[in-house]
Amino acid sequence: MNITVVGTGYVGLVTGTCLAETGNDVLCIDINKEKIEQMKNGEVPIYEPHLDALFERNINAGRLNFSTELDQGLKHGEIIFLALPTPEDEDGSADLKYVLGVAEEIGRRLTDYKIIVDKSTVPVGTAQKVKDVISKHTKVEFDVVSNPEFLREGFAVDDFLKPERIIIGSSSDKATERMKKLYKPYVRSGNPIIIMDEKSAELTKYASNAFLATKITFMNEIANYCEKVGADVDQVRIGMGTDSRIGKRFLFPGIGYGGSCFPKDVKALHKSGKDLNYSFKILDAVIKINKEQKVILLPKILSHFKNNLEGKKIAIWGLSFKPETDDIREAPSLDIIQKLLDFKTKISVYDPEAMQNIQKKIGDKIDYAEDMYSALKDAEALIICTEWSIFRTPNFTKLKKLMKGDVIFDGRNLYDVNDVLNEGLKYISIGRQ
Known part of the structure; x- marks a missing residue:
């Protein structure tokens, strides 16, 4: 054709x-x-x-x-x-x-x-x-x-x-x-x-994305609760995911969803309901929780540094909203970078594909490293924002030698907690002790 x-x-x-x-x-x-x-x-x-x-x-x-x-x-x-x-x-x-x-x-x-x-x-x-x-x-x-x-x-x-x-x-x-x-x-x-009819087809797309965003948000809420009661969200996730009614996908907690679809589509469906005097109460919660989740690591970072980030160098691995894309639209990394800049923190970042897009948006307010290890030089902490595969098995010995500090804030739960602790590093993740 x-x-x-x-x-x-x-x-x-x-x-x-x-x-x-x-x-x-x-x-x-x-x-x-x-x-x-x-x-x-x-x-x-x-x-x-x-x-x-x-x-x-x-x-x-x-x-x-x-x-x-x-x-x-x-x-x-x-x-x-x-x-x-x-x-x-x-x-x-x-x-x-x-x-x-x-x-x-x-x-x-x-x-x-x-x-x-x-x-x-x-x-x-x-x-x-x-x-x-x-x-x-x-x-x-x-x-x-x-x-x-x-x-x-x-x-x-x-x-x-x-x-x-x-x-x-x-x-x-x-x-x-x-x-x-x-x-x-x-x-x-x-x-x-x-x-199907045209209206049902249009709503199918919005309903699908809103449901997946809700599923992610629910798991993030469960992860936050796990931290309060001492449970391990990874174990909870595995236990839930084996139920065929729930399924294994979209159960991984982290620092919120981003991208060109979920944030925009959830808000658009929410607004469409409001235009017809219908309140999507569940979407109210999803939008609010996801906004908060994007910076959920910040209180932990501030606590570690005793509320003093001025002049501290922080490394960030991952800038795109998800791996295998250069898309930074609504990426949690943007929210974290802005908050750190507000505290006058020095920031060095690395991403396999999204660096150019971040540079267009943020400019020279942060440093752009040539590779993942260069970003770590003299850093007092590492924050992981995107679960790129190259970050999954780092050389921890090399990481410790390059960094000035010894703490990793992992927004995507990439590593086994005990494995990192055994390397002599402090490790703070989402929904795990």
Whole structure:
């Protein structure tokens, strides 16, 4: 099929590349000329494992192309994916100006039947809004479909090529059949393509992310309680996870969730409820608790240093909101760094992928180390914010020699408590003694 993807952010670029991988002819559209030229030259503008290989292969095969011209995209694609930003507005709602703005442009330019697919995460009722906006400007037949993405950063390529399920929200048999044909190569193992109405599809995405955020938050609450009563959250987690009704995933406690999805989607669903005079009380708690959890280590750090951090050098391992991505949106590291700067602390950081993004945001207020051990030189403490695999088995002897202090504050529970204590280090983690 001929496919157009409007928007080459994280979702759009993964979608376009993975659709090209199964033989579709894909044209990606973006208004950023510099970014389009970069991609035409074979440069992937985001970090996502395995994306670069697919990107290069499909460009070389002529199946993946790029343009700044929406007219060209409408002429090319029989299915038009809208993978546009829906940033959080000041009141917590999802800002639809980019989605509806492109919908208006499509309405003005439409000359033949197209399927318009909302790929972005959008509030319930957005498909109808897109349909209404397009209809104002054209009498040409078209359909609007909701097809939310379920891509985990760091695993997005695998998630797209081998999805657990595909959700298609459509009231058009014609559009539904074409969407099923498009996705058929991805579900050969039998995973379902689930057809539903557009509003249910839109809510499925929000409900999924809000539930996972709630599950993480609940475990963080349990971890905090473990510290009060002397229980071990790792043992509790294992005991809970063996129950098939609960499952093992998303039970790892830490310093809160971040990223481009969970924080924004939880707030957007919460605000959508408020707009209809419905109070999501559980989401009230999730939002509040997660904000507090991001800096849950700070009182422990202050206690260790007797409330005096001025001039102290602190090393930080991990800046991205999760491993295998360079995404720092809503990352707990940002909250911790700001709090430490408020106490006039000297900070040295290392992350395998996110350093450049942090530097753009924070500038020269902190030091950026060349590697994980360089960050430790003369540091009085180490804080771990992201569970990158390279941090899992450090050389503790080397660590002790480099550091001036002897304490690790682990926001991701990477190490066995006794193993670190046996190395002669102080070790403070989440939900464990």
